[in-house]
Amino acid sequence: MQFEEIFGDDEEPDEFDFVxxxxxxxxxxxxxxxxxxxxxxxxxGMAAIDALNLHLAEWLPxxxxxxxxxxxxxxxxxxxxxxxxxxxxxxxxxxxxxxDGAFVPAARLTLGPLEAGGATPMVEAVDLALDxxxxxxxxxxxxxxQQCGGPRLxxxxxxxxxxFEGNPTDEWRRLAVRLQQSRETGRLMLFAFGVPGVKDDVMxxxxxxxxxxxxxxxxxxxxxxxxxVATAEHVGYRRVADKFEDGF
Amino acid sequence: MIxxxxxxxxxxxxxxxxxxxxxxxxxHAVRETNGTLxxxxxxxxxxxxxxxxxxxxxxxxxxQVFAELLRAGPPRHAHGWTTLIxxxxxxxxxxxxxxxxALSRAKADLATTVTVVLAHGAWVAVFAVGDGxxxxxxxxxELDLLLAPPDATGREPGRTELxxxxxxxxxxxxxxxxxxxxxxxxxxxxxxxxxEYDRSRPVRAGAAFGRLFALTGDDDPAALDRLLAGxxxxxxxxxxxxxxxxxxxxxxxxxxxxx
Numbered sequence: 001m002q003f004e005e006i007f008g009d010d011e012e013p014d015e016f017d018f019v020x021x022x023x024x025x026x027x028x029x030x031x032x033x034x035x036x037x038x039x040x041x042x043x044x045g046m047a048a049i050d051a052l053n054l055h056l057a058e059w060l061p062x063x064x065x066x067x068x069x070x071x072x073x074x075x076x077x078x079x080x081x082x083x084x085x086x087x088x089x090x091x092x093x094x095x096x097x098x099x100d101g102a103f104v105p106a107a108r109l110t111l112g113p114l115e116a117g118g119a120t121p122m123v124e125a126v127d128l129a130l131d132x133x134x135x136x137x138x139x140x141x142x143x144x145x146q147q148c149g150g151p152r153l154x155x156x157x158x159x160x161x162x163x164f165e166g167n168p169t170d171e172w173r174r175l176a177v178r179l180q181q182s183r184e185t186g187r188l189m190l191f192a193f194g195v196p197g198v199k200d201d202v203m204x205x206x207x208x209x210x211x212x213x214x215x216x217x218x219x220x221x222x223x224x225x226x227x228x229v230a231t232a233e234h235v236g237y238r239r240v241a242d243k244f245e246d247g248f
Numbered sequence: 249m250i251x252x253x254x255x256x257x258x259x260x261x262x263x264x265x266x267x268x269x270x271x272x273x274x275x276h277a278v279r280e281t282n283g284t285l286x287x288x289x290x291x292x293x294x295x296x297x298x299x300x301x302x303x304x305x306x307x308x309x310x311x312q313v314f315a316e317l318l319r320a321g322p323p324r325h326a327h328g329w330t331t332l333i334x335x336x337x338x339x340x341x342x343x344x345x346x347x348x349x350a351l352s353r354a355k356a357d358l359a360t361t362v363t364v365v366l367a368h369g370a371w372v373a374v375f376a377v378g379d380g381x382x383x384x385x386x387x388x389x390e391l392d393l394l395l396a397p398p399d400a401t402g403r404e405p406g407r408t409e410l411x412x413x414x415x416x417x418x419x420x421x422x423x424x425x426x427x428x429x430x431x432x433x434x435x436x437x438x439x440x441x442x443x444e445y446d447r448s449r450p451v452r453a454g455a456a457f458g459r460l461f462a463l464t465g466d467d468d469p470a471a472l473d474r475l476l477a478g479x480x481x482x483x484x485x486x487x488x489x490x491x492x493x494x495x496x497x498x499x500x501x502x503x504x505x506x507x
Contacts, residue, residue: 016475018484019454023445024405069483145447147400233405234264234294234486 022073025140026149027103028231029129031122032089032114033157034082037197039116041158043218048158048195049116052220056111059224066228067107073149074231075103077132081125083117085164088128095128097135099143106231119166120159123175126206129153130178130188154227155192155207158218160199176205183208191230191240193223210237213244251498253285253367256464258472259490262437263482265294273360274435274490275303277311284322284368286314287492289380291435293359293410301351302358306344306411310364313340322368329373329422333366337375337418340364345412359410363395365433367494370426377418379408381439383453384423385430385461391453394423394431397439400448408436430461430495437489441481464495 034049041048067074078090088095089111091102104110133151140146161172182188192207194200194214203212215223230240261272273292280286288310292299314336323329340362348355361378374382374395382395398408409416432453434442444452463471475481476489 015480016459017455018441018480019444019456020441020484021445022440023400023448023450024440026405070486072484145401145449147403147405147448149405232264232486234262239264239267 020068020072024073024147024149026074026233027133027136027151028074028076029133029151029153030076030078030227031125031129031153031155032078032080033120033122033159034080034114034116035120035159036082036117037120037158038082041197041218043220047116048218048220049114051218053113055221055224056114058221059228060109060111062228063106063109067105067109070233071106071231073233074106075136076106076109077102077104077129077136078109078111079125079129080114081121082119083115085118086121086125086128089114095132097132097139099139102132103136119162119164120157121164122155122157122159122161123169123171124164126153126155126175126179130182149233150187150189152189152191152230154230155190156195156223156227157192157203158195158197160202172202172206179206180208183211189230189237191227191237193226195220195223210241213240251496252283253280254464254495254497255280255285255287256469256472256493257491258476260473260476260481260488262488263486265488271300272488272490273300273303274437274488275300275307276490276492277307278492278494279311279315281315281318282321284318284366285431285494286311286318287365287431287433287494288362289433289435289490289492290360290362291378291380291437291488291490293361294406296359297357298353299358299360302348302360302411303362305347305358306340306360306362309343309347310340310362313343314364314366318366322366322371326422326424329366329371330420333373333375333420333422336364337420340375341377341411341414341418348412355412358412361408361435362411363433363435365431367428367431367496369498370424370428371422372425372428372431373420373422375418375420377409377411377414379436379439381434381436381443381450383432383442383457384425384428385432385457386425386427387429388427389458391457392425393443393450393453395419395421396450397436397443399450400445428496429498430464430493432457432460432494433492435488435490437485437487438481438491441484460491461493461495464493
């Protein structure tokens with residue numbers, strides 16, 4: 001229920017000096033497909049990669065604003081797979097889990113323009129994300145002594161996993177087992193968003209039925225908005241599914 | 249001099265529960281009899297099928313259990329307070345267990361935290377299961393984090409001890425606080441914005457308590473509800489939140505900076 005529904009036009013009390021630092025950290029890995037198909041596919045009269053950059057430019061300020069509120073305990077790592085192989089796009093752009101490395105607080109998340117090209121080394125990208133979030137969790141616990149919540153991975157793709165040369169690969173089957181083990185121990189949530197071109201059966205194996213969301217069109221703005229929902233603290237698969245079914 | 253207590257209670261449903269069209273899973277109850285304050289606050293576990301029922305049940309039982317024990321009047325010495333809070337805590341756990349069985353529910357379905365505070369004069373006694381917190385204020389406005397949330401080191405966020413089967417049997421403390429002028433009792437939905445941490449260790453009550461206690465002097469009984477449901481708090485937590493502010497007339501007039 002919204003504030004206005006409860007209290008009408010009554011004003012809430014003035015600003016209070018609340019503690020805004022956090023003793024908790026949560027890690028969110030955002031994995032973005034930047035393979036050649038993102039340059040070839042068209043949406044809204046432009047290449048999908050250009051549309052993605054446009055929507056990211058609108059989405060990032062929302063993330064940074066939330067980073068001063070409910071996402072203040074979230075650190076992002078953004079990994080692309082496609083142009084340039086598997087690349088870290090956030091922080092110092094190096095695959096480092098140390099401070100001032102690949103992880104960036106939500107309040108400071110920025111990204112340069114993404115380029116599309118090459119194959120779809122999705123498996124290597126997810127493996128890297130899993131390794132980095134685990135290394136970051138250990139670092140934050142051991143060095144900063146802070147409490148760490150379970151990590152989340154958000155995967156956005158329009159393709160199927162390939163090797164670095166663009167050849168289909170079965171490596172995703174090994175990854176699916178790794179992801180399933182992480183889910184079963186409650187240590188990881190993976191939200192996978194597929195847009196046209198995606199291989200549904202592979203994504204269902206990777207993300208599980210409840211973690212896979214298949215969009216019927218190349219609506220990248222909607223994907224990013226759903227990704228933001230999936231980043232929130234008290235949000236699980238059901239909540240994202242409700243938003244997805246509502247056409248959010 | 250034994251003062252009377254002025255109490256302001258506030259609560260708001262967290263965004264996650266509101267979006268799911270579920271109500272708050274927090275519950276609270278407040279009693280004052282002849283200068284003895286009894287407050288019970290509970291936070292039903294979101295993971296439990298009927299956490300809200302468990303929270304409502306336990307605050308009702310807490311009032312029943314501790315009101316019985318206080319019938320002969322509040323203890324006068326530390327030993328009496330220790331006996332009261334120990335006996336009451338044990339009895340509350342037992343009654344909750346029996347009530348859960350009577351409701352034919354799996355006990356875990358009713359999982360909840362609970363924080364019970366008794367105060368009379370300078371004496372404060374606390375029984376707590378889970379991650380609630382209690383802050384005391386003295387006549388000079390100094391704050392004391394009387395019951396801190398458990399140290400978060402190595403603990404998953406949101407994980408805590410719960411009734412009906414707390415592994416630690418619940419935390420119990422008795423304190424004599426000369427100059428006690430106020431108490432704040434809250435659920436974990438507020439701890440991240442009201443308690444200051446050093447790494448994952450809670451160390452002190454945050455500065456906001458100064459103004460929060462001042463709300464008890466307002467004529468507006470909904471001021472705290474509005475604050476907890478308002479944009480500033482909702483921007484910092486998505487969880488259910490409950491806060492009880494109690495100010496003793498014995499110490500209130502001397503607190504600097506309030507009128």
